[in-house]
Amino acid sequence: MNDLIRDSLDHCVKCTICETYCPVSQVTPLFPGPKYVGPQAERYRGAGPSADSSVDYCSGCGICTQVCPQDVKIAEINSRARAKLWEKRGVPLRNQMIARPTVIGRLGTPVAPLANWALHNRAVRGLVQSLVGIHRDAPMPSFAGRTFQSRARRHHGPAGAPAVVYFHGCGTNYYEPLVGEMVVAVLEHNGFRVIVPPQDCCGLPLQSNGNFPAARTYVRRLVDRLAPHARAGLPIVSNSTSCGLMLKREAHEILGIEDADLKVVSESMYDLCEFLLRLHDRGELRTDFTSLPMTVPYHAPCQQRGHGIGKPALDLLALVPDLHMIELDVDCCGIAGTYGLKKEKYQISMAVGERLFKDITATGSDLAACDSETCRWQITHGTGVKSVHPIELLYRAYGLDRRARAGSVSLESQTARVSG
Amino acid sequence: MAAQNPSLSSLEADVLVIGGGSTGVGVARDAALRGFSTILVERRDLADGTTGRFHGLLHSGGRYAVKDPSAARECIAENRILRVTAADCVEDTGGLFVSTPWDDPEYGDQFLEGCRATGVPAEEIPVAEALRREPRVNPDIRRAFLVPDAALDPWKLVWGCARSAEEHGARILPYHRVLDLEVDGDRVVGAHVRSERSGEEFRIHATVVINAAGAWAGQIAELAHCAVNVRAGMGLMIAMNHRLVHMCVNRCKRPADGDILLPLRTACVIGTTDVFVPDPDQTEIRQDDIDLLLDEGEKLVPGFRQARALHAWAGVRPLFEDTAKVADTRDVTRSHALLDHSSREGIAGFLTITGGKTTTFRLMAEAAVDAACEQLGGPRPCTTAEVPLAGSESHTLYQISHRLAAREPVPQSEEIICECELITRSRLEDTIKQRDTTSLDDIRRLLRLAMGPCQGGFCIYRAAGILHQGGQVDHAGANQTLLDFLEERWKGVHPILHGDQLRQARLDDWIFQGILDVEHLPV
Numbered sequence A: 001m002n003d004l005i006r007d008s009l010d011h012c013v014k015c016t017i018c019e020t021y022c023p024v025s026q027v028t029p030l031f032p033g034p035k036y037v038g039p040q041a042e043r044y045r046g047a048g049p050s051a052d053s054s055v056d057y058c059s060g061c062g063i064c065t066q067v068c069p070q071d072v073k074i075a076e077i078n079s080r081a082r083a084k085l086w087e088k089r090g091v092p093l094r095n096q097m098i099a100r101p102t103v104i105g106r107l108g109t110p111v112a113p114l115a116n117w118a119l120h121n122r123a124v125r126g127l128v129q130s131l132v133g134i135h136r137d138a139p140m141p142s143f144a145g146r147t148f149q150s151r152a153r154r155h156h157g158p159a160g161a162p163a164v165v166y167f168h169g170c171g172t173n174y175y176e177p178l179v180g181e182m183v184v185a186v187l188e189h190n191g192f193r194v195i196v197p198p199q200d201c202c203g204l205p206l207q208s209n210g211n212f213p214a215a216r217t218y219v220r221r222l223v224d225r226l227a228p229h230a231r232a233g234l235p236i237v238s239n240s241t242s243c244g245l246m247l248k249r250e251a252h253e254i255l256g257i258e259d260a261d262l263k264v265v266s267e268s269m270y271d272l273c274e275f276l277l278r279l280h281d282r283g284e285l286r287t288d289f290t291s292l293p294m295t296v297p298y299h300a301p302c303q304q305r306g307h308g309i310g311k312p313a314l315d316l317l318a319l320v321p322d323l324h325m326i327e328l329d330v331d332c333c334g335i336a337g338t339y340g341l342k343k344e345k346y347q348i349s350m351a352v353g354e355r356l357f358k359d360i361t362a363t364g365s366d367l368a369a370c371d372s373e374t375c376r377w378q379i380t381h382g383t384g385v386k387s388v389h390p391i392e393l394l395y396r397a398y399g400l401d402r403r404a405r406a407g408s409v410s411l412e413s414q415t416a417r418v419s420g
Numbered sequence B: 001m002a003a004q005n006p007s008l009s010s011l012e013a014d015v016l017v018i019g020g021g022s023t024g025v026g027v028a029r030d031a032a033l034r035g036f037s038t039i040l041v042e043r044r045d046l047a048d049g050t051t052g053r054f055h056g057l058l059h060s061g062g063r064y065a066v067k068d069p070s071a072a073r074e075c076i077a078e079n080r081i082l083r084v085t086a087a088d089c090v091e092d093t094g095g096l097f098v099s100t101p102w103d104d105p106e107y108g109d110q111f112l113e114g115c116r117a118t119g120v121p122a123e124e125i126p127v128a129e130a131l132r133r134e135p136r137v138n139p140d141i142r143r144a145f146l147v148p149d150a151a152l153d154p155w156k157l158v159w160g161c162a163r164s165a166e167e168h169g170a171r172i173l174p175y176h177r178v179l180d181l182e183v184d185g186d187r188v189v190g191a192h193v194r195s196e197r198s199g200e201e202f203r204i205h206a207t208v209v210i211n212a213a214g215a216w217a218g219q220i221a222e223l224a225h226c227a228v229n230v231r232a233g234m235g236l237m238i239a240m241n242h243r244l245v246h247m248c249v250n251r252c253k254r255p256a257d258g259d260i261l262l263p264l265r266t267a268c269v270i271g272t273t274d275v276f277v278p279d280p281d282q283t284e285i286r287q288d289d290i291d292l293l294l295d296e297g298e299k300l301v302p303g304f305r306q307a308r309a310l311h312a313w314a315g316v317r318p319l320f321e322d323t324a325k326v327a328d329t330r331d332v333t334r335s336h337a338l339l340d341h342s343s344r345e346g347i348a349g350f351l352t353i354t355g356g357k358t359t360t361f362r363l364m365a366e367a368a369v370d371a372a373c374e375q376l377g378g379p380r381p382c383t384t385a386e387v388p389l390a391g392s393e394s395h396t397l398y399q400i401s402h403r404l405a406a407r408e409p410v411p412q413s414e415e416i417i418c419e420c421e422l423i424t425r426s427r428l429e430d431t432i433k434q435r436d437t438t439s440l441d442d443i444r445r446l447l448r449l450a451m452g453p454c455q456g457g458f459c460i461y462r463a464a465g466i467l468h469q470g471g472q473v474d475h476a477g478a479n480q481t482l483l484d485f486l487e488e489r490w491k492g493v494h495p496i497l498h499g500d501q502l503r504q505a506r507l508d509d510w511i512f513q514g515i516l517d518v519e520h521l522p523v
């Protein structure tokens, strides 16, 4: 199976289209570009590890694969080359750490005030940069203090309604539990009972940091949790673009996992907005939206291309009266998961995001929307503009925020406070 | 290199070597190391004969262990020597012999026994282990054996020998054709040579003339009215775009067509066939042979036909035959033949060394120069088993990742001219200067320019421009070498065009015809 990735290099006709799209090679001479590190360099990779550490500068955004007219799996080739590189050298401590959001989340959550203070303290961040290699200015979300899991455990949805399974990912669990609550509220508003199985990281950060064996362990564990529901025919939704993609495709295509459980989970996975838009297509989405007279710039995360679903958020938000979304025409915000956190890559990541930041600032809006959590944190970091998941706009348009305010949930800060 | 024309109307040497393949440069180097003044002439470029068109296997001897034990012994001995003295030309890929469903698994026992008897290290490994090492190999193989086969780069080998010979005072003259031999009574005393570049003709006088003209050795011998019966056995090979296997994978059976798939630099090569051809300069690629190789490839690696084929070419084996009437050229011995024409025909000062293999070129050279010593005043010791070739002094074996690694410290800092083969502008410019050549094909053999997937589609006109910029050629010359190159490439690409390579050829064609209008270049 894995050979299909390498075999795809045979299709390359050297047209250079991928080169013209790669956001990283455009801003740094340290990265030789997708054609070079992908189909070209792969021919020089034998049974042993790769000799080119420059492939580590690929952010894994996946744009090259998407634009290649010949269907060369460029980003996937790079991803595997990185893994082989680290297999030889050993994954550095820093990458091991940032690749384990569950561990960090578990450590930070009980001591959230202290941890958040540290995350925002210049001196501590300076120390962390020199000791660990996480850039002092990189956007790090604040711990919410209480996990979404613990909140969901006490929540009881409408009995007897059709069920949907919610895979929330680590971002929602540790940093943005309120996004998770909004997801649940919107789904319940549409008549679903939301099942939130206990769940850990999907392993994506481990994969993008080149630790394939550990990534496989994580994704298998998660799949074990989700598979019984998938087998029961229930759809699984995720509001995390990249984690959803991990289960939909990457665990199989990049990590090379072949198993029936993963297959059934993949087939049941929906991106949240994709799921809602499908409901709408079937005439099953409630459209009792109230007016939201706002103009909001929208950035589609690059990972969303891998889903092959277009930009469902824009179609959904077009249903909301008086809401005007501005579709931004920039491919990448630069963060690419944990890429932009790294000391040696922070500047690159900010340079990649620069055009996006400019375009957002130019709209004059004080709010932006984007599906992926790390991209939202990067946008806020780069522009000072608060950015939200599209679900939050739907949530407001359904009037669920007013209802919530009347009830118990407070919604002062729906997104994680971003440090750096 | 010393390709400049000798301005004298005649040259003198102890030894004149005819032929610039592995055998010829091996002889020239050996003679130079023993202190003889030596001149080598080659009608085209070095390694432009069979050596530059061979399959690429540094034999462990496994292939000959059953059928030709003495060849097997020679191979393993030379294999061990070349790993040290020609390290830069050798990649230690390892070799794997497998019994596919089309092969008799019992042959494996004969094979092991043959290897044991000839001293070729061979070890049977479980099929699962073989498949772990080579995941693409046919999962239905029934037996698998490890042997110390390796991949051998012919151009590095030949140029490494040539440079080493020059360092010891030899003159290496590519593009110099022997038109005639000078015979004085019962002695060959030299040759009449023409420079193919300048057209100038001159004489080279030598005490001993060594005919190392491979499949052309018969033609050379005839010039002194000696009979050397070399038959030309044409063999076809196809290079695939990337390594489908990382080891040299052989079918475990009696040697036959299309039974070896080996990794050679970034590509992997399936081969070969064996068809007698009357004229070694006439090698035509037949579609049937292409199909045969692709089918055999499919048996070794299922899905082979879907993989991208880059290029096909043919080489001609020099097969020496002392007794006539042999039907299958493969039954002619692969061991070399050293012919001393003084004992055969009573012609002194003239030796022919032919047959053999590139793997055993050093041994062949040693035998030839030993024989030459007898006519040059007595034995002198051979040192080629110890002294490393130029470029191999550090004894570092070649690795596939070398070019990638070399580029690493300076990514993007310098323009890459040939993207597939990762050749930078300065590397190209230096090579052009050093070689003092006007031909893109010469550069190709030194650097592998334009040998990657696009087969020159994106680099060859850049290289032509650089050749012109460096003053090596005028505009007409640059156009001419570009056209020659394209014509030559096309010959190799055209027989295998399908799938991905066809798409590439279309794109290349748009560039060459649509943008450059190559058919109307002024030359």
Ligand SMILES: Cc1cc2nc3c(=O)[nH]c(=O)nc-3n(C[C@H](O)[C@H](O)[C@H](O)COP(=O)(O)OP(=O)(O)OC[C@H]3O[C@@H](n4cnc5c(N)ncnc54)[C@H](O)[C@@H]3O)c2cc1C
Residues within 6 Å of the ligand: B018, B019, B020, B021, B022, B023, B024, B041, B042, B043, B044, B045, B046, B047, B048, B049, B050, B051, B052, B053, B054, B055, B056, B057, B058, B059, B176, B177, B178, B179, B212, B213, B214, B215, B216, B220, B233, B234, B235, B236, B271, B272, B273, B314, B315, B316, B317, B318, B354, B355, B356, B357, B358, B359, B360
């Ligand atoms: C298809 C094939 C696959 C092979 N695979 C392998 C393998 O995997 N491993 C291995 O060890 N061996 C292999 N061999 C065998 C090996 O390639 C040859 O034995 C070896 O290259 C012969 O070298 P050579 O120098 O004797 O001949 P050549 O390389 O042919 O050199 C002879 C030279 O003489 C020159 N010449 C001819 N006429 C004149 C003239 N009038 N004046 C000046 N010069 C002249 C020619 O241009 C030529 O360059 C293979 C051979 C073939 C055909």
Ligand code: SF4
Residues within 6 Å of the ligand: A011, A012, A013, A014, A015, A016, A017, A018, A019, A034, A035, A038, A039, A067, A068, A069, A070, A071, A072, A074
């Ligand atoms: S876009 Fe695809 S075909 Fe074109 S150069 Fe890149 S990998 Fe090759």
Ligand code: SF4
Residues within 6 Å of the ligand: A021, A022, A023, A024, A025, A033, A034, A057, A058, A059, A060, A061, A062, A063, A064, A065, A074, A075, A078
């Ligand atoms: S994945 Fe993104 S960063 Fe990496 S090569 Fe492709 S386009 Fe460039």
Ligand code: SF4
Residues within 6 Å of the ligand: A101, A102, A168, A169, A170, A171, A200, A201, A202, A203, A204, A205, A240, A242, A243
């Ligand atoms: S990738 Fe998703 S589930 Fe995985 S670490 Fe992210 S947030 Fe966690």
